[in-house]
Structures are given as structure tokens and as C-alpha cells.
Amino acid sequence: MGADLKVIGNADQDAQVECQIRDLTVTFTTDSGEFPALNHVNLDIIKSKITAIVGESGSGKSTLGLAILNGVAFPGKVTEGSVDFAEHGNVLKLRGKALRHFRGPVVGTVFQASQNAMNPLARVGKQILDLGRSHHYKDPRKLLHEAENLARRMAMDPSRVLTAYPHQLSGGMRQRMGIIMALVLKPKVLLLDEPTTALDLLTQSAVLEIIRSIHRERHLTTILITHDMGVVAEISDYIVVMYAGRVVEQGSTHETLRDPRHPYTRAILRAIPRLTGDLNRARPLEGSPPDLTQIPATGCVFRSRCSYRVPQCDLVAPILESVDTGHFVACHQEGLIRD
Amino acid sequence: MATANLPTSHEHIKPWTPPTFWSIAWKALRRKPSRMLGLGILVFYVLMAVFGPMLYPANLPTNPANIYASPSWAHPLGTDFEGTDVLALIVTGSRYVLYSAGLAAFFTVSIGAILGLVSGYFRGWPEAIIMRIADFFLTVPGFPLLVVLSTVWNFGNPVSMGLVLGLTGWAALARAVRSQTLSLRERSFVEAARGLGLSRRQIVFGEVFPNTAPYVAMHFLLAITGSIYLEVGLFFLGVVPFSTNNWGVMLNLAFSQAGAMYSTRALPYLLSPLFCIMSLTFGIVLFLGAVDEVLNPRLRSV
Amino acid sequence: MIEVRKLEKVYPPVVGGLLSHNEVRALRGVSLSISDGGALSIIGESGCGKTTFGRILAGLESYSGGDIAMDGIALNSLPNNERQPYFRRIQLIHQDPYTALNPSHTILHAMAVPLRIQAKLQKKNDDWVLKRSKELLAMVGLDPVGTLYKYPHALSGGQRQRVVIARALTVDPKVLVADEAVSMIDVSMRLSILNLLSDLRVRLGIGIVFITHDVAAARYIAKDGALCVLYRGEVVEYGQTDEIIVRPVHPYTQAMLSAMPVLRGLEEAGPDRYIPLEGMDDFEGEGPGCLFAPRCRHATTLCQEQHPDLVPWDDRLSSSSHHHACFYPIPRNVVARPINRENAL
Numbered sequence: 001m002g003a004d005l006k007v008i009g010n011a012d013q014d015a016q017v018e019c020q021i022r023d024l025t026v027t028f029t030t031d032s033g034e035f036p037a038l039n040h041v042n043l044d045i046i047k048s049k050i051t052a053i054v055g056e057s058g059s060g061k062s063t064l065g066l067a068i069l070n071g072v073a074f075p076g077k078v079t080e081g082s083v084d085f086a087e088h089g090n091v092l093k094l095r096g097k098a099l100r101h102f103r104g105p106v107v108g109t110v111f112q113a114s115q116n117a118m119n120p121l122a123r124v125g126k127q128i129l130d131l132g133r134s135h136h137y138k139d140p141r142k143l144l145h146e147a148e149n150l151a152r153r154m155a156m157d158p159s160r161v162l163t164a165y166p167h168q169l170s171g172g173m174r175q176r177m178g179i180i181m182a183l184v185l186k187p188k189v190l191l192l193d194e195p196t197t198a199l200d201l202l203t204q205s206a207v208l209e210i211i212r213s214i215h216r217e218r219h220l221t222t223i224l225i226t227h228d229m230g231v232v233a234e235i236s237d238y239i240v241v242m243y244a245g246r247v248v249e250q251g252s253t254h255e256t257l258r259d260p261r262h263p264y265t266r267a268i269l270r271a272i273p274r275l276t277g278d279l280n281r282a283r284p285l286e287g288s289p290p291d292l293t294q295i296p297a298t299g300c301v302f303r304s305r306c307s308y309r310v311p312q313c314d315l316v317a318p319i320l321e322s323v324d325t326g327h328f329v330a331c332h333q334e335g336l337i338r339d
Numbered sequence: 340m341a342t343a344n345l346p347t348s349h350e351h352i353k354p355w356t357p358p359t360f361w362s363i364a365w366k367a368l369r370r371k372p373s374r375m376l377g378l379g380i381l382v383f384y385v386l387m388a389v390f391g392p393m394l395y396p397a398n399l400p401t402n403p404a405n406i407y408a409s410p411s412w413a414h415p416l417g418t419d420f421e422g423t424d425v426l427a428l429i430v431t432g433s434r435y436v437l438y439s440a441g442l443a444a445f446f447t448v449s450i451g452a453i454l455g456l457v458s459g460y461f462r463g464w465p466e467a468i469i470m471r472i473a474d475f476f477l478t479v480p481g482f483p484l485l486v487v488l489s490t491v492w493n494f495g496n497p498v499s500m501g502l503v504l505g506l507t508g509w510a511a512l513a514r515a516v517r518s519q520t521l522s523l524r525e526r527s528f529v530e531a532a533r534g535l536g537l538s539r540r541q542i543v544f545g546e547v548f549p550n551t552a553p554y555v556a557m558h559f560l561l562a563i564t565g566s567i568y569l570e571v572g573l574f575f576l577g578v579v580p581f582s583t584n585n586w587g588v589m590l591n592l593a594f595s596q597a598g599a600m601y602s603t604r605a606l607p608y609l610l611s612p613l614f615c616i617m618s619l620t621f622g623i624v625l626f627l628g629a630v631d632e633v634l635n636p637r638l639r640s641v
Numbered sequence: 642m643i644e645v646r647k648l649e650k651v652y653p654p655v656v657g658g659l660l661s662h663n664e665v666r667a668l669r670g671v672s673l674s675i676s677d678g679g680a681l682s683i684i685g686e687s688g689c690g691k692t693t694f695g696r697i698l699a700g701l702e703s704y705s706g707g708d709i710a711m712d713g714i715a716l717n718s719l720p721n722n723e724r725q726p727y728f729r730r731i732q733l734i735h736q737d738p739y740t741a742l743n744p745s746h747t748i749l750h751a752m753a754v755p756l757r758i759q760a761k762l763q764k765k766n767d768d769w770v771l772k773r774s775k776e777l778l779a780m781v782g783l784d785p786v787g788t789l790y791k792y793p794h795a796l797s798g799g800q801r802q803r804v805v806i807a808r809a810l811t812v813d814p815k816v817l818v819a820d821e822a823v824s825m826i827d828v829s830m831r832l833s834i835l836n837l838l839s840d841l842r843v844r845l846g847i848g849i850v851f852i853t854h855d856v857a858a859a860r861y862i863a864k865d866g867a868l869c870v871l872y873r874g875e876v877v878e879y880g881q882t883d884e885i886i887v888r889p890v891h892p893y894t895q896a897m898l899s900a901m902p903v904l905r906g907l908e909e910a911g912p913d914r915y916i917p918l919e920g921m922d923d924f925e926g927e928g929p930g931c932l933f934a935p936r937c938r939h940a941t942t943l944c945q946e947q948h949p950d951l952v953p954w955d956d957r958l959s960s961s962s963h964h965h966a967c968f969y970p971i972p973r974n975v976v977a978r979p980i981n982r983e984n985a986l
Contacts, residue, residue, distance in 0.1 A: 056827040057798075171687070200686040201854045205900035205916045227828055230902030257906030271832045273861035274908070275886055275901055277979040282861065284833035288797045527735040528743045531805070534699050535755040535812055536729045545754065549745035636792040637744060 017086065018189060018221040019045035019068065024081035026063050026072055026245075028292065035292045037063040037076060039245040039301075042320065045189075047086070050215060050222040052236035052253065054229065058290040060245040065193050065225045069103055070094055085189075104135055108182030110175075112194035117178060118166040124177055125162035128184055135185060143184055150180045154210050172203035176210065183214065189221045196231055208234050229272055233257055241265050244290035244301035247320055251327035261329040263306045300332070308333040360633075367632040374629040380622025384615075388437040391430035399423045399431065399584075407604040417607040419589075420596045425611050428589055433615070435585035436567060439497035439504075443566035446505020447512060448559045452551070454509065455516025460524055460543050469513065476510035485569065486578050495582040504566045512558050519551045553634040557627055564620045571616060586612035642712055643698075643731070643816055643848070644674045649706030650693050650874070667693040669874040670707065675816055678846040680839075680866030682859030682882065684897060690874040691852045695818040698850065700728025711815070732809035736821040738801035742793040748804055749774060749789040755811040777807040780844075781837055799830030806837065816848040817841070823858060835861050856901055860886055867962065870894045873932045876951055880963035890954055890963075890970035892937045903977040913973035931968070943968055 021043040028035050038060045045051050055061040066072050068083055070091045083091045085106065094102055103109070111117045119127055125144065132143040148158035154176045166174060175195060182190060192211065196204040212235050215222050224236055232239055232253060239256050241249040241264065249262035260266045267285040274282070287305035295301055303313040310333060318330045358366075368374045402422030410417045416425035454473070458466035484507060488494070494503045523529060524547065532542045548555075573579045574587025577595070581588050593609040632638045650668040667690045675681050683691045696702040698709070708717045716724050735741040742751055752774040760770050775785035781803040793801055802822065809817060819838060823831040835858060841847045851862040859868060860882055868882040870893065878891040889895045899914045917936060931937070934944040951966045 056829055201856070201900040202686055202896060202917075205902070208902075209916055228902070229828070230904065233904040233906065234902040254906045257904055268829055269904070269907070271829055272904075273832065273835065273857040274904075274979070275857050275860060275898065275976045276908075279861060279864050282832055284836055285829035286833075288799060289827045289829060291797075527737060527741040530701055531733070531735065531741055531808070532743075532754075534701055534729065534733055535808070536725065536758055537754060541754065546743050546746075550743070552745070635745075637794050 016047040017044045018047040020084040022082050025079050026067055026076050027079045028076045036245050041247055047221050048219040049237040050235055051238040052224045052232040053240045054226055054232050055242035056227055056289040058292055059242040061225050061242050105185045106187055107189040107191055108187035109191045110178045110182045110195050112197055120166055123163055123165055146184050147180055150183055172199055175207055191223045193225045244295045246301055249329045255327055261323055261334050262331050263308050264302050364633045367629045373625045377622045377625025384619050387430055388433045392434050395427050395431055399427050410607055416611045419608050425608050429611050432585040435497055435583050439500040439570055440563045440566040442501025443504035444559050444562035447508040447562045448555055451509035451512030452516050452555050455513040456520055456543050459517035459520025473510035473513050481507055489578040495579050500570055504569055516551050520547055523547050523550050553631045556630045556634055560623045560627055564623055642676055644710040646672050647707035648704055651705045667874050671876055675848045678842050678848055680849045680863040682851040682863040683869045683871055684856055684859050685871035689871045691871050692820055695820045695852050698818050699731050699733035729812050730815045732814040732817050734805055734817055734819040734822045737825050738798050738805055741805045742801055744793055747790050747792055751808055777810050781807040798826045802826055802834055818850045820852045878965045881960055884963055886976055888972040890965045890972050891967045892939050893933045895973050895975045899975045908977035908979050910977050911975040913975045
């Protein structure tokens with residue numbers, strides 16, 4: 001598989017691909033054996049769009065995020081595949097200096113807990129200057145100016161937040177500082193790993209609003225990794241649903257949410273309580289999220305929790321196939337689910 | 340199909356019983372050959388200390404005609420300045436060394452763990468008092484303190500030796516256990532235990548202590564080696580009166596009487612106790628990994 | 642029946658050091674009641690006092706004023722050492738199932754220790770303890786034999802939270818206080834934990850106090866119960882759950898509800914949805930007026946100067962339980978509506 005792979009957003013005729021992931025396989029080696037955290041993942045990240053990668057624990061979404069940065073560390077190892085960025089080639093081949101100049105200036109990253117990603121002993125402004133220095137940024141004043149502008153955009157008082165130590169900021173402010181630090185180097189790709197998980201609903205919606213408006217303004221290619229369907233639905237253009245290291249469904253967010261085709265996507269959407277509508281429609285998804293050490297080697301990875309299971313599912317792993325323009329599903333029973 | 344009606348295999352499996360402590364320990368030991376070696380060394384020395392002295396008369400025979408003999412079939416490790424068999428000295432001397440070191444480690448660990456748990460869990464004035472005393476013992480250098488103590492107190496017998504070493508050695512462990520307790524008491528399982536009506540004693544010793552146990556057990560083993568060094572050092576310096584034969588006394592005599600530093604004749608006499616001390620330490624260090632695994636459920640493979 | 646009357650909690654000021662702050666009023670006269678087998682959801686942002694409220698209810702923290710009455714017995718009237726058995730019947734379910742179980746002990750141990758205390762009180766033997774452990778684990782939907790001898794690290798987050806709930810049941814609680822009890826659990830498992838809590842209400846008559854910032858989960862738990870919106874230690878709106886969600890009158894409630902993500906494709910945003918960006922960090926300082934006034938886009942000078950009390954909303958469409966603390970109660974339609982489709986999930 002892989003060679004003649006489709007562009008996920010080919011509903012858009014003029015869609016350009018920023019990042020092309022092919023056959024990406026990441027294996028974790030432990031005392032009790034080798035386990036695939038990612039299993040032949042194929043993905044196109046469309047330029048200037050927000051692509052959301054969604055999944056539960058054990059889905060491999062965070063490993064995928066690390067692999068995009070060529071940051072998979074022991075005991076994990078990329079055993080197969082490539083991550084090609086337009087103009088930069090296969091990121092997995094980058095080493096040393098070239099890699100450092102890829103992370104940051106090309107792909108800016110916001111981690112799940114930005115508070116832990118900052119140095120607790122240095123003022124935020126200084127950390128931004130250090131960031132510029134380590135990337136040989138010529139004009140520190142311009143960098144600070146940029147940071148100030150971004151802070152103002154995010155409804156923070158620059159003179160206050162840039163002179164503060166990380167612990168003096170609230171969780172929401174730290175998260176926004178994390179976004180600022182990812183953006184000051186003006187990357188063309190923004191990678192957000194669970195950017196709102198530790199935040200309150202109100203702060204979350206404000207941070208999402210900020211991500212949305214900056215994305216529009218700068219035409220950033222944004223990759224959002226999250227477990228929260230709500231966040232995905234709020235801001236993303238494309239959605240990639242992952243389960244047990246495989247992509248099980250992908251397509252435009254609107255289309256996929258309106259008409260989810262994979263049993264897992266459907267089950268997840270049904271398992272989210274909503275604010276209005278009939279509560280009795282909500283159905284829990286039985287079973288536990290996948291445990292990396294117990295993913296079956298053959299057949300469909302979701303079958304143990306699937307209500308559409310047929311004998312074929314035990315034997316053959318379904319491949320991602322087009323069901324509609326730009327909408328792909330990996331399920332043997334896709335046709336039946338539809339009705 | 341006929342097979343479709345067969346019960347699946349897991350229905351036949353007997354109800355799973357939990358592994359016992361000993362089966363877990365044995366599994367942890369078997370996982371690495373080095374751990375078995377460590378256990379072997381420990382068992383060897385413990386057997387030597389318990390049963391070895393029974394093989395020899397209370398007063399070892401001397402032979403003025405055969406002093407500083409080289410190793411031979413009759414005297415595998417040679418003889419000392421009185422013509423006494425060095426192997427016999429090693430074996431009879433091991434009991435004192437292991438007994439007092441074991442006691443010292445026991446006192447160190449009990450005092451250190453209890454005071455650390457109490458000061459870390461209850462905070463307030465108990466913490467302030469205990470930690471100031473601990474700071475005192477940590478700042479005053481241990482070995483010179485023991486030397487000074489030996490001038491006012493004859494702690495030559497193994498129980499007193501263990502007690503003195505324990506009383507002067509608990510501070511580092513108490514500090515470490517306290518800081519672990521400080522972080523553990525903030526975990527919600529401690530709060531849940533309070534909410535469920537567990538007594539303070541149950542919370543401190545039943546809930547908090549097991550989480551520090553791997554560290555405390557390792558400290559116990561390391562305290563044994565530390566105590567051996569200290570007591571041997573005290574005897575070597577000669578500040579503690581010799582009441583019985585032990586490895587420290589041997590080192591002292593090899594150095595002072597036999598002039599082992601200047602003469603190769605007494606080399607087996609000097610090296611034998613040194614080798615014992617080193618190999619015992621080596622055995623303990625090899626054994627440590629198994630202890631951690633046994634007491635820390637998270638390290639066990641399921 | 643548990644009644645909380647004018648509960649106050651003041652954290653003393655911390656002077657000096659980097660973390661110095663003024664006195665913090667975490668709860669400002671909160672009055673609420675939980676009927677036997679009833680459900681109450683408390684929503685608000687972090688720092689609104691909802692966690693403090695739950696901890697005080699479970700007896701894990703002291704309160705500075707007000708009273709708690711259990712079945713008509715005012716706890717203030719009891720000496721300190723006699724309050725504990727009452728507080729024990731209100732059990733807190735912690736947010737993080739990963740730290741709520743002791744990693745050094747098996748599940749059996751976690752269940753047996755509190756059960757032995759019960760066994761002593763009720764003159765039961767060790768067999769009863771084992772039998773009851775299995776019973777309770779089965780009640781929360783776990784396989785007792787497979788779970789009893791496991792250590793917490795061998796269980797998934799959802800399974801751990803079930804064990805935590807089973808452990809809370811060992812003391813026959815009247816009320817479970819679930820503080821963000823599903824926020825750290827995988828999305829696919831959340832609903833089944835919520836169902837378990839609802840199930841316990843029905844089967845055992847246990848009241849549930851559900852503390853969260855996730856309004857949809859709050860609605861799910863308290864569909865037939867009450868919803869309480871807390872802002873900086875104050876109840877700003879209270880009432881029947883669906884009434885608050887469909888016709889919120891306090892601007893803060895409206896902001897909270899607006900912040901719920903809209904599942905575009907399945908839902909469409911409410912016409913009055915509004916996400917405030919400004920002032921989200923200004924928690925410091927308080928004037929004589931409404932605490933929410935600095936962040937409120939409808940605030941007037943009256944709001945700056947006078948403090949609104951919690952009053953019933955006398956609108957002909959509202960039920961008598963609906964209370965609010967706003968000078969200008971105007972219902973706004975902010976929540977998302979499901980799009981009607983034939984092929985709905």
C-alpha cells in the first residue's frame with residue numbers, strides 16, 4: 001500500500017500537501033516483545049488547513065506527533081516509512097543541526113502541559129530571547145516585539161506576562177505563552193499536542209478562538225492532536241481518527257462528523273454526552289482502550305469492541321478505502337453500517 | 340460447525356491465585372544471574388557467621404614455631420604472628436562483624452524510617468525537632484564522632500556497637516523518607532484513606548510506608564556495608580578495645596604487629612579480611628536489584 | 642438529606658515569599674441541599690470553590706462559617722470527634738484515578754482495609770470482608786476474581802475509577818461527591834462511569850454531587866436533578882438542570898454554556914452564543930458590586946456598585962426552584978442544537 005495514495009482533502013481541487021506521511025511504522029521494544037505503536041500510517045497534511053488527529057490513549061496519536069518532529073525516542077523506533085515535508089524532504093533523515101533548524105523555525109510545537117515545557121527559573125521574556133539565540137535569530141528586539149504583539153492578540157498584557165516567571169501565570173496564560181513561543185519564530189507548520197486538555201472550558205474556548213484566528217491570519221498549516229471530539233469539531237478542517245496505531249477514518253471534519261462511517265468513530269460520537277437533545281441516545285462504548293501490548297497482529301484492531309464484527313475481521317486487517325470524495329474508512333462492514 | 344459450540348479455552352483455567360511473596364522473590368532473583376550470585380555470597384557469609392565458629396575451639400591454638408606461614412594445605416590462608424590459622428580467624432571473626440553490622444543496620448533503618456515517616460506525615464513541631472536533630476548528625480562527621488564517643492564509652496560488644504552505629508547513622512535515611520512522605524501524603528490515596536476512616540497509624544504505616552519500603556530495604560542493605568566499614572575502621576584504628584576476634588582486629592594486628600606494609604610475609608594475613616569485606620559488599624550490591632523489584636509492584640512483570 | 646447552610650471558607654493570607662497572596666474567600670455563603678438518592682451538579686471554572694466545597698462536604702477540610710446538617714442533625718452542634726462518622730458517609734471520588742489508589746497494595750487490600758473497620762463495627766468476620774469485596778467490585782461492573790489480586794498499575798484508568806468507586810461504597814455512603822471524576826478517563830469510557838454513578842443512585846439510593854467544568858457531563862448525571870453554577874465562591878444560578886441549560890439567565894452561566902464546543906455537522910451553535918476573550922485572567926480584586934461585573938458585557942454601573950443576591954426568578958415560564966444572582970436576568974439561547982437528520986446516530 002501507499003504508493004498511489006490519495007490526497008485526503010482532494011475535495012479541494014487546489015489543495016496543496018504540506019506534509020506527506022507514508023507507511024510510517026513505529027515499534028516499541030520492551031522486555032516482553034516488540035509492539036507497533038504506529039502501523040503503516042499514510043497521511044497527507046494539507047497546507048494552510050487545520051488537521052486534527054484524534055484518538056484515545058494507546059491510539060498512537062502522540063507517537064505520530066513525535067514522528068512528525070523526528071522525535072521518537074527509545075524504546076520507540078521508526079522501523080519503516082517516511083515523513084516528507086514540502087521543501088524539506090524526509091524529516092526522518094534529518095540529524096543534528098539540520099534537525100534543530102527544522103524543529104522551531106519550520107514546525108512550531110505546543111505541548112500538552114506548556115507549564116512543564118518552560119524553564120521555571122527564567123522569566124518568560126528571557127526564554128523567548130534564548131529561543132531566538134539558539135536559532136541564530138539576528139534581531140532580538142524584533143523577536144520581543146513579535147512576542148508582545150502576539151501576547152496582545154491573546155488578550156494578555158505583554159509588559160506583565162513577559163517579565164513574569166512561568167509559575168506566576170495561570171494555566172490558561174501559560175498555554176497561550178506556549179503558543180506564543182511556538183509562533184515567534186514564524187513557522188509555517190504549527191503542531192499542537194493536546195493544547196487545551198488541562199484547561200477550563202471557558203479558557204479552552206478562548207484558546208481555541210485564538211488558534212483559529214491566528215491560523216487564518218498566517219495561513220498556518222496546523223496539526224492538532226487531541227482526544228476531545230468537541231475541540232476537533234470546533235476548529236479543524238480535516239479529521240484523522242486513530243485507533244491502536246492505525247488510521248481508521250479520515251476526511252473533512254464536517255463530512256465525517258455528519259456521516260461517520262467507521263464503527264469506532266460512530267461509537268465515540270455516540271458516547272459523548274451532549275448539552276441538548278435526547279440523553280438516552282448516548283451509548284457507552286464497551287471494552288477498554290487498546291493496550292499496546294495486546295493489539296492483535298492480524299485482523300482489525302477494533303474488532304473486540306465492535307458490534308459489526310464478522311469472521312473476516314479476525315483474519316484480514318481492513319485497509320483505508322475511499323467511501324466518498326476525500327472520505328476514507330478502514331472497515332470491512334462499511335457498506336452495511338451506512339444503512 | 341462442531342467446534343463453534345466448544346467452550347473457549349479460558350473457561351477451563353482454574354481461578355487465578357495470587358503469587359506468594361516467596362514466589363515473587365524467587366522470580367525476581369532468577370531473572371538475572373548476578374542476583375543469584377549476590378544471594379549466594381550473602382548466604383555463604385551468613386552460614387559462616389552462624390555455624391563457622393562451631394567448627395573451632397573457643398581458644399584457637401597458637402604455634403610459635405610456625406608464625407607468618409605461607410598458605411599451605413594445613414593453613415590455606417597462612418598463619419598470623421602467633422602461628423594461628425588465618426582461615427580460622429576469618430571464620431570465627433565473621434560472627435562479630437555480621438552480627439553487629441546487622442544490628443546497626445536494623446537500628447539505623449528503624450529509627451530513620453519511623454522518624455522520617457512521623458516528621459513527614461505530621462509536620463509541625465515533631466518535624467521541626469526531628470529534623471534539627473537529624474541535621475546535627477548530618478553535619479557532625481560520623482567517624483570522628485564515633486572515635487570521640489569511644490573514649491567515653493566502651494562499645495566493643497556487638498550489641499552496643501550496633502546501637503551506637505544505629506544511633507549515629509539514622510539521619511540521612513530519616514531525611515530521605517521524610518521527603519518521600521511529604522510527596523506521598525499529597526497523593527489522593529492518602530486523603531481517601533482519611534475519608535474512609537483509617538486511623539493515623541494505619542495511614543502512616545499501612546499506606547505511606549509500603550511506598551517507601553523499596554528505598555528503606557535498599558538502605559538497610561547498604562547500611563550493613565556502611566556499618567562494616569565503620570566498625571572495621573574503629574578496630575583498625577584501635578580506639579575500641581579488642582574483646583573478641585574480628586576482621587577489624589585482624590587488620591589492626593596485621594598492620595601493627597606484623598608490619599604488613601613493609602613485609603610481604605604477612606600479606607595473606609592482611610588481604611584475607613579485606614577480601615571478605617569487599618566480597619560481602621559486592622554480594623549485597625548485586626542483591627539490591629532483586630529487593631527493589633520484590634518490594635516495588637510496578638517493576639514486576641505481570 | 643444533606644443541607645448545607647451558608648457555608649464559608651476563607652484561606653488565610655500568605656505573607657512573604659513568591660506565593661504570597663491576600664486572604665482568599667473560597668466559599669461565600671453557599672447554601673445547597675442534596676436529597677437521598679438525588680443528584681446535584683456543580684459547575685464552574687477552576688478557582689470557583691467547587692473543589693473546596695466537595696472536600697468540606699467529605700470532611701477533608703474545615704469550614705470557616707455556616708453549617709452542614711445531615712438528616713436534620715446539625716454537625717456544628719456535635720463535638721469534633723463525633724462528626725467524623727457523619728462525614729465518613731459522604732465519600733469523595735477523586736479526579737485522578739492514577740493517584741487515588743495506593744500503588745503498593747493490591748485491589749483486595751484497598752477494599753479490605755476499610756471493610757475491616759466496618760466488619761469490626763458490625764461484628765462480622767474475615768470471610769464477610771472477602772465476600773463483600775467481591776460483591777462491591779461486581780456491583781461497579783468489574784470481574785471480582787480477575788481484579789482482586791491485581792495492582793492498580795495493571796488496570797486501565799476506567800477500571801481504576803471503578804475500583805475507587807467500589808472502595809467508597811465499603812462504608813455505605815449516603816452521598817458520593819465526584820470531583821471531575823471522568824475528566825482523566827478515556828473518552829470512550831466516560832459515559833459508562835457516568836452510567837455507573839447514575840445506576841448507584843437508583844440501586845442504592847446514594848445521592849451524587851457531581852463537580853465539573855464539563856456542562857454536558859453535569860447535565861447527564863443530573864438530568865432529573867439540580868444544576869448549580871458557582872463563580873468565585875458564590876452561587877450565581879441554581880435550578881432544575883435542563884431549565885438552566887435551555888434558559889440560562891446569568892451572563893456567567895451563559896458564558897460557560899457558550900464555551901461548550903459545538904459538534905459542527907451534528908449540531909449548530911445557539912444564536913446567542915458568545916465567547917468572552919477579555920478579562921479571562923483578571924481574578925484579582927473585588928469591588929462592592931457583582932463579582933462577575935468586570936468580565937460581564939452586560940454590566941452597568943448598578944452592577945459595579947451593588948452586589949446582587951440570589952433570588953428566585955419570577956418568570957411565568959420558570960419553575961419555582963430557578964434562582965439567579967443578576968440584576969438583569971434575561972434568558973439567552975446559547976447552547977448548540979442538534980441538527981435534525983434522518984440518518985442521525
